[in-house]
Amino acid sequence: MKKNFVKVFGFLAIIAVAAIAGGVTAYKITNNNTKVQEERSLTREFNNEFQVGNNATLVSNSSQQQERVDLTYAAETSVHAVVHIKSVEHSKTRYVQQMPDIFDFFFGDGTGRQRKVETEPRVGMGSGVIISSDGYIVTNNHVIEGADEIDVTLNDKREYTARLVGTDPTTDIALLKIEAEELPYLTLSNSDDIKVGEWVLAVGNPFNLSSTVTAGIVSAKARNLNIYGGTNGSIESFIQTDAAINRGNSGGALVNTKGELVGINAAIYSPTGVYSGYGFAIPTNLVKAVVLDLKKFGAVQRAQLGIMGGDNNAELSKEKNLGVNYGVFVSKVMDGGSAKDAGIKENDVIIGINDKKINSMGELQETIAMSKPGSVINVKVIRDGKEKTIEVTLKKNKEVSGVGDTKTSNLLGAKFEKIDKDTKSRLKLENGLEVKELSNGRLRDAGIQEGFIILKANNKLISSEKDLEEVVKAASASDDKVVFITGVYPSGRKVYFAIDLR
Numbered sequence: 383m384k385k386n387f388v389k390v391f392g393f394l395a396i397i398a399v400a401a402i403a404g405g406v407t408a409y410k411i412t413n414n415n416t417k418v419q420e421e422r423s424l425t426r427e428f429n430n431e432f433q434v435g436n437n438a439t440l441v442s443n444s445s446q447q448q449e450r451v452d453l454t455y456a457a458e459t460s461v462h463a464v465v466h467i468k469s470v471e472h473s474k475t476r477y478v479q480q481m482p483d484i485f486d487f488f489f490g491d492g493t494g495r496q497r498k499v500e501t502e503p504r505v506g507m508g509s510g511v512i513i514s515s516d517g518y519i520v521t522n523n524h525v526i527e528g529a530d531e532i533d534v535t536l537n538d539k540r541e542y543t544a545r546l547v548g549t550d551p552t553t554d555i556a557l558l559k560i561e562a563e564e565l566p567y568l569t570l571s572n573s574d575d576i577k578v579g580e581w582v583l584a585v586g587n588p589f590n591l592s593s594t595v596t597a598g599i600v601s602a603k604a605r606n607l608n609i610y611g612g613t614n615g616s617i618e619s620f621i622q623t624d625a626a627i628n629r630g631n632s633g634g635a636l637v638n639t640k641g642e643l644v645g646i647n648a649a650i651y652s653p654t655g656v657y658s659g660y661g662f663a664i665p666t667n668l669v670k671a672v673v674l675d676l677k678k679f680g681a682v683q684r685a686q687l688g689i690m691g692g693d694n695n696a697e698l699s700k701e702k703n704l705g706v707n708y709g710v711f712v713s714k715v716m717d718g719g720s721a722k723d724a725g726i727k728e729n730d731v732i733i734g735i736n737d738k739k740i741n742s743m744g745e746l747q748e749t750i751a752m753s754k755p756g757s758v759i760n761v762k763v764i765r766d767g768k769e770k771t772i773e774v775t776l777k778k779n780k781e782v783s784g785v786g787d788t789k790t791s792n793l794l795g796a797k798f799e800k801i802d803k804d805t806k807s808r809l810k811l812e813n814g815l816e817v818k819e820l821s822n823g824r825l826r827d828a829g830i831q832e833g834f835i836i837l838k839a840n841n842k843l844i845s846s847e848k849d850l851e852e853v854v855k856a857a858s859a860s861d862d863k864v865v866f867i868t869g870v871y872p873s874g875r876k877v878y879f880a881i882d883l884r
């Protein structure tokens with residue numbers, strides 16, 4: 383009897399343990415499903431906005447492909463969705479300030495004269511990726527920047543003239559559109575899922591011959607190379623690969639063994655200008671967020687956290703007694719920014735956003751770039767050795783980039799400030815607008831430097847950015863599209879410039 387009781391009790395115990403284990407498993411599966419649903423929300427929005435359906439050819443035999451690491455399937459799937467892009471910039475008239483000669487010193491104002499110069503036409507080559515059956519194409523901004531004409535050639539040699547939908551220089555992404563239907567396209571994967579060591583293909587169409595394929599592995603993720611110099615709030619969170627990527631492959635596809643797009647090839651690490659070891663691609667999760675905004679608005683609606691900092695490491699952690707060896711060290715919190723308002727402080731270490739672990743600045747930039755202004759995120763920080771979660775409502779970036787944006791500061795490539803009373807008094811000025819934080823744009827092209835004070839534009843007195851914006855808007859609608867600027871440097875030297883808006 384006792385023996386039978388032990389057997390029955392043991393059997394019931396096993397059932398109880400199995401039930402508990404099943405419950406725990408069910409709980410884990412539920413949590414995982416919730417996380418998967420969150421990750422898929424951006425993909426669903428992307429698929430709904432573009433003509434992207436269930437492309438059966440992209441998933442057939444995918445499990446077998448993973449097991450065999452047979453790259454032929456991925457190559458066959460992707461080559462027809464990668465295109466050749468030729469960008470043409472027409473000859474333009476520019477005005478160059480000449481050095482003053484002796485007659486200018488004695489009979490002029492001592493600043494020299496404007497010389498009319500005709501620039502040579504420029505032709506650029508690159509690649510692009512079809513992302514929807516109705517002709518939307520993603521490429522790099524640097525492939526088509528400044529182009530007056532954009533020509534697209536498919537892998538089957540069909541040719542189209544493309545329309546520029548929008549650009550985002552901060553991520554080096556541009557969205558094009560050709561008028562065609564039922565085109566082959568690549569499905570955009572969740573780039574967070576790709577693993578270091580996973581096989582990938584780099585596909586490009588650099589010389590209008592046909593799409594070419596190289597193979598390699600993912601060498602690293604969330605690489606921040608500072609190749610854009612940190613200008614214009616540039617966002618860098620590259621997938622690094624040893625698949626060969628050369629110059630003409632810019633804008634091409636980085637695909638996994640299933641034939642899914644995991645990144646847009648953007649840069650190479652090379653002292654010679656040709657491939658010598660590593661290439662870098664913009665991850666698709668960032669691409670999705672950018673192209674959705676470009677299609678809807680013609681510009682990117684970007685959220686901003688409002689901090690400055692860098693990667694945390696063991697050395698910095700020891701020096702600052704931070705208590706953690708990873709994450710992003712906050713060196714400065716910007717006034718009026720989202721972080722400041724929420725209570726993030728200098729010397730905090732950001733280690734997570736919502737449920738995502740943040741190891742580096744690249745990961746932080748990518749995560750924030752995928753968020754929309756007005757969204758609420760939970761930022762995990764280490765402060766004084768203790769973990770703290772801070773709720774942050776993300777504000778919109780002050781400047782919105784893209785073709786659809788006609789903001790004067792973006793077009794001219796500078797920020798502006800009204801001159802202060804001391805400057806007015808010292809230079810005996812009644813009005814003026816100072817050029818600040820000069821970046822790539824029309825002012826730099828003309829030779830203007832930071833600190834230059836704009837006094838007149840097309841004979842109109844300039845006292846504010848609104849004054850300048852009205853002049854630029856009127857000139858953009860005119861036939862010659864030129865703004866003649868009169869100004870002065872802080873030294874008192876008066877200078878004249880002609881700004882070509884074409």
